[in-house]
Amino acid sequence: MKISLIDSNENRILQNDIIRKIRDLINSKNLERGEKLPSERVISEKFNIKRNHIKEAIKRLEFYGVVKSISQSGTFLSIGLTGFNGIVEEILTIDSPSFIELAETRISLELKTVALASKRRTEEDLIRIEKTLKAFELKITNGQDYLEEDLLFHLAIAKASKNSTMLSVMLLIIPPILDTYERDAVCDGDQVISEINKHKDIYLAIKAKNTKKAEEMMQKHFFKLSKFIENKKA
DSSP: OOOOSOOOHHHHHHHHHHHHHHHHHHHHTTOOTTOBOOOHHHHHHHHTOOHHHHHHHHHHHHHTTSEEEETTTEEEEOSOHHHHHHHHHHHHHOOOOOHHHHHHHHHHHHHHHHHHHHHHOOHHHHHHHHHHHHHHHHHHHTTOOOHHHHHHHHHHHHHHTTOHHHHHHHHHHHHHHHHHOOHHHHHTTOOHHHHHHHHHHHHHHHHTTOHHHHHHHHHHHTHHHHHHHHHHHO
């Protein structure tokens, strides 16, 4: 089941209500790390909630690492009860991230991934990055929507960082960024040649294994977005 950073308010309210019930059930049984939760069927019947909703809530808890589902075996508590309760309390207070929050995360993450990519990239990585760069260049030159090609270029850089955790976070935040991107406000006044050159400069710095230059070019690429965030938060 897909986990998304952005849910409708109605779905989030339902999930949170079910998570509270699961939390209370775990506490009533005084479960500890490694102990098995009641089955989805049992939870569904106890609270008179559809099993697919129970499954979705458990997947969300698994996403945050507090439970672990094992095929044919069931779902188990991954941490102690004290830690479980503390983390669940935080999960219940999390709202869907705003575009500004997503953009801040993206900038911080990409400054690190580009630095690592410039150190660790292989020839195969360079081929992949160059391919996405050419796709981006073709779209923007022809006046077509290029946002997805742009993000695939950055995703290729994240892959070249050889850090699977950073790549996973990139994969997680890309869909909601696409869904919430404030194009008119962020991209107003962009020049085609300038945007192409910014991407090329990042690629060339990675190719040259020039970490400092790669970070500088990525910061330059995000200059307008950074300013947009500052103005929004002022």
